[in-house]
Amino acid sequence: MEWIVKGREPASVFRWFETISAIPRPSYKEEKIADFLVQFAKERNLWHYRDDRNNVLIKSPATKGLEHIPPVLFQGHTDMVCEKNAEIAHDFERDPLKLRVEGNFLRATGTTLGADDGIAVAIMLALLDGEIPEHPAYECLFTTAEEVGLDGAQSFDYGKINAGRMINLDSEELGVVTAGCAGGLRSDLTLEYKTEPFAGEALRLSVGGLMGGHSGENINSGRANANKLMGRMLAALAEKTDLRLISLSGGSKDNAIPRECEALLAVSDFEIADSCLSEIAAEIAAELSEADRGFTMKVEQVSACDEMLSGEDTRRAIALLTCAANGVFEMCKNVPGLVEFSRNLGVIRQDGGKLEFIFSSRSAREGQLDGSVRELNLLAAMTGCTAKHYARYPGWEYAKHSELCETYLEAYREVTGREATVNVIHAGLECGIIHAKVPEMDIISIGPTMYDIHSPAEALDLDSVEVFWKVLKKWIAGACREV
Numbered sequence: 151m152e153w154i155v156k157g158r159e160p161a162s163v164f165r166w167f168e169t170i171s172a173i174p175r176p177s178y179k180e181e182k183i184a185d186f187l188v189q190f191a192k193e194r195n196l197w198h199y200r201d202d203r204n205n206v207l208i209k210s211p212a213t214k215g216l217e218h219i220p221p222v223l224f225q226g227h228t229d230m231v232c233e234k235n236a237e238i239a240h241d242f243e244r245d246p247l248k249l250r251v252e253g254n255f256l257r258a259t260g261t262t263l264g265a266d267d268g269i270a271v272a273i274m275l276a277l278l279d280g281e282i283p284e285h286p287a288y289e290c291l292f293t294t295a296e297e298v299g300l301d302g303a304q305s306f307d308y309g310k311i312n313a314g315r316m317i318n319l320d321s322e323e324l325g326v327v328t329a330g331c332a333g334g335l336r337s338d339l340t341l342e343y344k345t346e347p348f349a350g351e352a353l354r355l356s357v358g359g360l361m362g363g364h365s366g367e368n369i370n371s372g373r374a375n376a377n378k379l380m381g382r383m384l385a386a387l388a389e390k391t392d393l394r395l396i397s398l399s400g401g402s403k404d405n406a407i408p409r410e411c412e413a414l415l416a417v418s419d420f421e422i423a424d425s426c427l428s429e430i431a432a433e434i435a436a437e438l439s440e441a442d443r444g445f446t447m448k449v450e451q452v453s454a455c456d457e458m459l460s461g462e463d464t465r466r467a468i469a470l471l472t473c474a475a476n477g478v479f480e481m482c483k484n485v486p487g488l489v490e491f492s493r494n495l496g497v498i499r500q501d502g503g504k505l506e507f508i509f510s511s512r513s514a515r516e517g518q519l520d521g522s523v524r525e526l527n528l529l530a531a532m533t534g535c536t537a538k539h540y541a542r543y544p545g546w547e548y549a550k551h552s553e554l555c556e557t558y559l560e561a562y563r564e565v566t567g568r569e570a571t572v573n574v575i576h577a578g579l580e581c582g583i584i585h586a587k588v589p590e591m592d593i594i595s596i597g598p599t600m601y602d603i604h605s606p607a608e609a610l611d612l613d614s615v616e617v618f619w620k621v622l623k624k625w626i627a628g629a630c631r632e633v
């Protein structure tokens with residue numbers, strides 16, 4: 151094999167990365183990479199276990215004389231987000247990624263690189279392959295379907311693990327140690343509506359041009375939610391003119407702040423509606439932050455439709471949209487600047503006589519998530535909707551004292567001469583699930599630097615891999631001297 155990354159350390163990690171980049175591994179389709187991992191373990195006579203979700207656990211014994219050192223669990227996910235540029239022909243279920251080096255970066259041509267989290271897989275393979283001669287016992291857990299709801303980690307049998315400390319390799323910034331994360335859940339509120347024959351003048355109201363972003367990481371960035379802005383406009387408009395909804399849709403993912411929302415309306419007087427909406431739009435534009443300077447509101451008169459929602463159901467939908475609390479609810483008392491509890495009304499969609507409102511709630515505290523469920527149940531009851539809650543995953547609460555974190559920070563300091571930052575994030579990680587299943591496990595999440603993950607612009611910082619590997623080596627050497 152002709153290697154793409156040449157003359158760089160750690161050569162073994164880059165070789166393993168290139169090797170697995172030839173193996174397709176979309177979420178829920180991890181059979182091929184699991185086959186590869188099992189084969190790898192067999193060839194080296196390593197203990198291994200594969201479950202029916204294609205999670206794979208491989209264990210490597212300690213170096214002779216270090217059997218008394220407690221084992222270390224390394225963990226990362228094998229699946230990758232499959233995004234490509236429209237003009238590229240690439241079948242993620244068959245084709246190898248086309249890697250290329252550009253200066254200090256490794257990229258894939260036209261597609262995601264899958265360094266999230268292929269770099270973890272490559273690092274674990276290098277470790278298991280004996281790249282660091284002196285080491286405690288390793289347990290390497292390769293999980294699946296992380297990108298689609300942390301599914302693999304959810305279903306793994308943790309009875310197979312002996313280690314009391316875990317290094318998750320799914321962070322994207324060298325110099326940042328993640329030591330806590332939020333949990334969350336999704337909620338669907340569904341309004342079954344009645345229709346009546348259309349009357350009045352029809353108009354299309356579109357809200358757009360907003361910044362959007364991740365519903366956890368960016369919920370505190372002052373970015374407006376298009377669905378909530380739509381609610382505010384409709385509620386104000388309903389005071390000025392008789393109004394019926396014909397259709398309503400906004401956003402595309404529960405975990406993204408919606409950038410666009412569109413409604414078709416029947417109104418008794420188009421002129422009044424138009425001027426009222428312009429007024430509110432100006433009001434909103436003046437309130438928005440710099441980030442949302444691109445905000446647009448468009449009103450167009452359109453031709454009549456066949457039917458519209460009943461007056462009662464229109465009122466219900468507007469009440470729900472207006473009264474659903476959204477955004478940041480609580481900030482963390484221990485970690486400055488960290489959001490503790492938030493909610494995002496990510497999606498509104500219409501489907502055969504139903505309007506669905508899809509929320510994502512996040513908190514590191516189970517009690518707050520329970521509270522979110524109650525609140526949405528009450529809102530649903532008051533607006534004549536049904537509520538369904540699902541995809542709940544636990545948070546990982548920040549532990550003030552973590553030996554693993556402290557020793558890693560020390561190793562980082564010794565290698566780089568700099569301090570790493572300890573971070574807690576308002577988004578879900580597999581660490582949260584593993585923390586809930588094995589509460590006494592000491593956990594950190596680390597990794598080399600990558601940019602623009604989940605997009606074809608994804609890039610792995612090659613220098614950062616070298617530094618990361620040195621720090622990891624230093625930490626492992628330290629672990630070998632434990633008494």
Ligand SMILES: [Zn+2]
Nearest residue numbers: 266267296320
């Ligand atoms: Zn990841």
